[in-house]
Amino acid sequence: MFKKVAFVGSTGCGKTTLINSLSAIEPLNTDVASTEDIGKPNTTVAIDYGQVQLNEHLTLALYGVPGQKRFSFLWDYVGDGLTALVAMVKHNDTQSLQDLGEFLQHFGLHGDAPESMACAIAVTHCNGSIDAAFQDALDDMQQTMKLALPVHRLAEGDAQQGLDLLRSLIILE
């Protein structure tokens, strides 16, 4: 059985790296050179795609989408038929946190919406534990949005942490 999981979050939060590390097949990437200063040379302009087999009965199709709002038509495309969503945010990055709220809203994840899919927040670019101030900001955002999503710390490109996160999402689903 195939289930569809999407990775969303601001530019540079590690979506492509995570999908590349998780995928059991050669991942499909659509990176091009960035003309904006985004802290890295390349950026995804269409989708990242990979697959990972969780067990003999279940394969997850992994979709990553660009973080820039101008590509929101791809968010809609990927959002159709989702089993789970991994909403990624860069540690101690105010803009990334604001983007996270917009992504959750876009995918219909707020307290007033009917429960549609499993979702977890993944904090990336974090050496050690999540700073208390950032955790508070995350908690405030979740409270405002009437959400209680699990928050995971995720090292960039750590396939094992990524797999653990995916397994937890499938259990939640």
Added chain:
Amino acid sequence: MEHNNEQDAQGTTPLPQQSRTDAPQSATGQAPLPQPSRSEHAESAPAPAAPADDSDDNVKAEIKALFQELEHKFTDLKMMSVTSADGLPIYTKVYTEYNVDKEKISALSSSLSALSKVAAKRLIGAPLVRTNIETDGGNMFLISTAYESKPCVLCLVTGPKQNLGHARYFANQLAVQLKENNRSDEEE
């Protein structure tokens, strides 16, 4: 990367340079197509009362000039744009009453071009030349090229009256000229 983009812009078979009055060889291999005059173009694609030039203040004059040089050769042209490879608008010109959000067309051009490149490489094993989207209401042509030595995507949208091979030929020619225009600028 630069080399590949050059291949993309020029296609697998280099197109001959031609003057405005040259009759093109159809990209479909058919007999040369008649050239529409400016008045024919005006009849088939009437311009709105206000100019539909959607350029920014920092409009690239070279692109504008190239567009102006070729636009009269299309019988049913709706839109031409040049977009950075990562989906930011560089220059957009909208003809007729065609309603388009230039930010959206730029992002779409970038996404479609990137996906097409992956599909061409993975499924055909050859570099992408061009992406064509054909509908009953018109066609869209996307060609990877370069502007100021940076990879970009040329996008043309034509209406249903436009001959497909004709449009494809001039779209290719425009992509080549866009890239060669950079080269001549650099040489100067």
